[in-house]
Amino acid sequence: MTTVIEGCAVATVDASGTEYQSGHVVVSDGVITAVGPGPAPARTDAVHVDAAGCLATPGLVNTHHHLYQWATRAVSVDDGLFTWLKTLYPIWAGINEPIVGAAARAGLARLALTGCTTSTDHHYVFPREGGDVLGATISAAADVGLRFHPTRGSMDLSVKDGGLPPDSVVQPLDAVLAAVDEAVSRWHDPSPGAMVRIAAAPCSPFSVTRDLMRESASQARELGIRLHTHLAETHDEDEYCREKFGMTPVEYLSDVDWLGPDVWLAHGVHLSDADVVTLAGAGTGVAHCPSSNARLGSGIAPVAALLEAGGPLGLGVDGAASQENGGLSEELHQALFAARLRYGPSGLTARDALRIGTIGGARCLGRQDEIGSLEVGKRADIALWRVDGPFHSDIVDPIDALVYGSPPPLARLFVEGRAIVIEDELQTLDVEAAGADLRHAARQLARSS
Ligand code: ZN
Secondary structure, eight states: OEEEEEEEEEEOOOTTOOEEEEEEEEEETTEEEEEEESSOOOOSSSEEEEOTTEEEEEOEEEOOOOGGGGGGTTSSTTOOHHHHHHHHHHHHTTOOHHHHHHHHHHHHHHHHTTTEEEEEEEEOOOOTTSOSHHHHHHHHHHHHTOEEEEEEEEOOOOGGGTOSSOGGGOOOHHHHHHHHHHHHHHHOOOSTTOSBOOEEEEOOTTTSOHHHHHHHHHHHHHHTOEEEEEESOOHHHHHHHHHHHSSOHHHHHHHTTOOSTTEEEEEOOSOOHHHHHHHHHHTOEEEEOHHHHHHTTOOOOOHHHHHHHTSOEEEOOOOTTSOTTOOSHHHHHHHHHHHHHHHOTTSOOHHHHHHIIIIIHHHHTTOTTTSSSOOTTSBOOEEEEEOSSTTTTTOSSHHHHHHHSSOOOEEEEEETTEEEEETTEESSSOHHHHHHHHHHHHHHHHHHO
């Protein structure tokens, strides 16, 4: 099946930043077969999408999330990370498969409706009686139709051993490694165009032992999967690492053999200039989560320095308990504003923000050859933003309209060539029903804690 999208502005986000004021994108069997200026070559066997008034960009890539947190939004609203976590851990201990499924469907629907075509999820809470919570997120992604990079996360350092989480939410090291093996054999698809790929993701320096960090790294490299964790999010974490390990978070990462091109890190707020160079030199990626960092008052990541250093840099919404909005298009805007608060008006451009949100995220997930730009041979993950409406059409540059303006309506969202959003309507599941399920799940969880 072939789809011809034409009459729209096109931002390819290829290596030279090619853009067309009016152009076309042709898609066959889930793959982009033509991109260029003007109308597409005439053909009669295709579905035509008249995209006049739209901007075509690569689908956005979300590089950090905790979908289950949709069931615990707006809790501990005035606290920083450590107090917020200590308040929420006991509540999260009550999650189970249906609650996580409802949270994930709502969270992924929100992502799709804000232009996201690929999302990761960092799931690290596995209550003993919780059922198949990781499977619930994977089913939800299939229901919504997003490309999905779930991580099998873990925590094995509880309060009694000097960590932050309570005993009820940690697992022994051997159980974690066995679960990662199982997740990879059940779901990981290394083939081109894969809709599901698994990564391993011990949670953070203050909830995971040094042994689990090391063992996870060697296991992931044996299995050929990527590694993800939280790092350098807050001053508290920096102090914890200096006190507990006698080193900074990035030095600790190096010590446990986590510096490499197969690793991406959430946050990277408190990085020194030397840290930035170290991460980029290793090819280690950073998932920048500006709204979450603002909500928790964690700080502003050194985005301009990270971009200049050239390592992979993507955007993340982070879990909805620390970023209740949960939309990804908003993060383009937030990234631009956060960078300018730190660096002044030259901190980031609208095109930089779009690059981070697309090909930058693809690099974090090791998929830059398949997604993240509109180029012939890449998977057809495409967002069509309507920029001819009352709140955008006065802005001459459509990328400025997307990033500086409010998130524009989404005329189409294609994942692997399939239109899962049409004119702001999700085609794959009933959003009202998903919202009702989420409300029920959130109340049930609140009652059980
Ligand atoms: Zn997080």
